Amino acid sequence: MLLNFYKYQGTGNDFVMIDNREDVFPKDNVKLVSFLCDRRFGIGADGLILLENDKTTDFKMVYYNSDGRQSTMCGNGGRCIVAFANYLEIVDKNTSFMAVDGLHHATLENGIVGLEMQNVNEIKEKPNSLFLNTGSPHHVQLVDGLKDFDVRKEGEKLRYGLYGEQGSNINFVGQAGEDTFNVRTYERGVEDETFSCGTGVTAVALAMHHSGKTKSNTVKIVTPGGNLEVKFQNNGNGYDKIWLTGPAQLVFKGGIDVES
Template identity: 30%
Template sequence: MRIDFTKMHGLGNDFVVLDGRDQSLPRMDASLAAALADRRTGIGCDQLIVLEPSLAADLRMRIFNCDGSEVEACGNATRAVGLLVGRAISIETVAGLLSASPCEAGISVEMGKPRFDWNAIPLAYPMDTHAMPVAWEELVNPIAVNVGNPHAIFFVEDPYAIAMERLGPLVENDPIFPERINVNVAAITARDAITLRVWERGAGLTRACGTGACATAIGAMKRGLVDRRVRVTLPGGPLVIEWREDEVIVMTGPATESFRGSFEVGDFGPQQ
C-alpha cells in the first residue's frame, strides 16, 4: 500500500499529514506513528496528523506525537490543516470542534474555551490551579490550564536559562499529572508580549507549540500580567493570541507546506 503525505510546519513545529478523505490509510497505531515520525529511519516530524471524514465537521483530525502517543489538540497542526484545505473549515478533534480560516497574517484558529478546574487539567488531587503549591527546583507555583490539552505554565525571568532538557521530563512525568503535562516556561516582556519555550508532552522541546502559546497567554491574562491580546514569541517565531470576551481563544500565525511525497506502508509496519 503506497500512501501520499504532505510535510508541513508551523514556525518549525513540523508535521507529516496523511489525508484519509481521498485515500485509504492503514490503521494507525503507536508503533506505526512513531516509525513514520522517526527522523533517521522514517519521514521525520514532531507530530503525525491523520485527516478523516467527519459527520460533525468538514473533517476529523487525529494527532500522534513522535513517541506514538495520541493527543487531543495541536494548535500549529490546526493552522497547517487550514492551509492545506485552503478555505475556512471546521475541524473535529478529541478536544472538540475547532475552526480555521485564512487571513492576512496566515491562518486564524478558534481554539475554544480554556478550563481551569483541577479535574479538567487533570491533576491527581484537588488544588488551586491558579498558583499550584508545588515546585521542581527553580520552577515554582505554576498555573495549570487545559486548552484542549493540559499545560503547566511557569513565569520566570529568562526562559533560556532554564534547563528544559532536564526539568521538562521531570515535570511532564510527575505523578501529580496522571495524563502527563506540557511544560511552559515564559517571561513577560511587555503588557502585550511574552517570550516562551515549551517542553511538549511526548515530543520534547519543539521550536513552537500553538496550544502552549495559548495556554501561556491565558495564564498570564488570568494573573493580570498582560492584556487580552498578546504576541507570544517562541524559538520558531511569533504567534498572536487573543482571549475574546466570549472566552474563546483565537490564535493567529503562519503555516508552511514543505514538500509532498509517498511511502510504502510495508517499509514501516505490517501491511494492513
C-alpha cells in the same frame, strides 16, 4: 505500500499530513506512526495528522504525537491541517472541522491561519505556576534566564514528577513587554522541547492575563520557531472567543515505502 504524505510546519512545529478520506491508513499502528515521525529513519516530525471525512463539518482531524499514540488537541497542528485542507481544495478562506476536543472554526488568508480554540473555564493556581487545559493540559511557569534554561531537563522533571505518567505539557515563560512573552515548551509525547506549541502558547496567554502579568486581551508570543498571537475575551467566569493566529506552511510532499 507507497504512502503519500505532506510535510507542514507552523512556527517550527512540524507535522506529517496524510489525506485519509478513503480510510486506508492503519490508525492503530503505533510503530508505523512513530517510524514516520522519526527524524533519522522516517520523514521526521513532532506529530502525524490524518485528514478524514466528517458528516457535519468540512473534515476531521486525527492527531498523533511522535511516540505513535493518538493524543489531545494540537493547536499548531490544527492550523496546519486548515492549510492542508485548503491545498486539497476542500476549503477556501473559512472552515469548520472536528477534532478530538470538539468543533473548531478557522480562517485562512495569505498563509496565516486563525484557529478558534475551546473555551477555558478553570485555571488552577499552584505555588509557582498555573495549570489549565486548552485542548491539552498545560503547566505554565515564569522563569528567569529563559534563553539558557534547560527546558528538557526541567520539563521532564515536572512532566513526570508533578503530573505522573499521564503527564502535562510544560511551558516556561519570560516576559518581554506589556503584552509580549517568550515561551519555550516541553511537550509530552514528544518528550523533548519543540520549537512551538499552539495549545501551549494559548495557555500562556490566558495564564498571564489571569495572573495580572498583562491587561491586554491580545497577547503576542515569541517561540523558538516564530511568532504567534492569541486573542480572547474574559467573560468573568473564564475565557472564550479564543483565537490562535500565525503562519502555516507546506514544506514538502512525497511518498515513502511502508509495510502494509
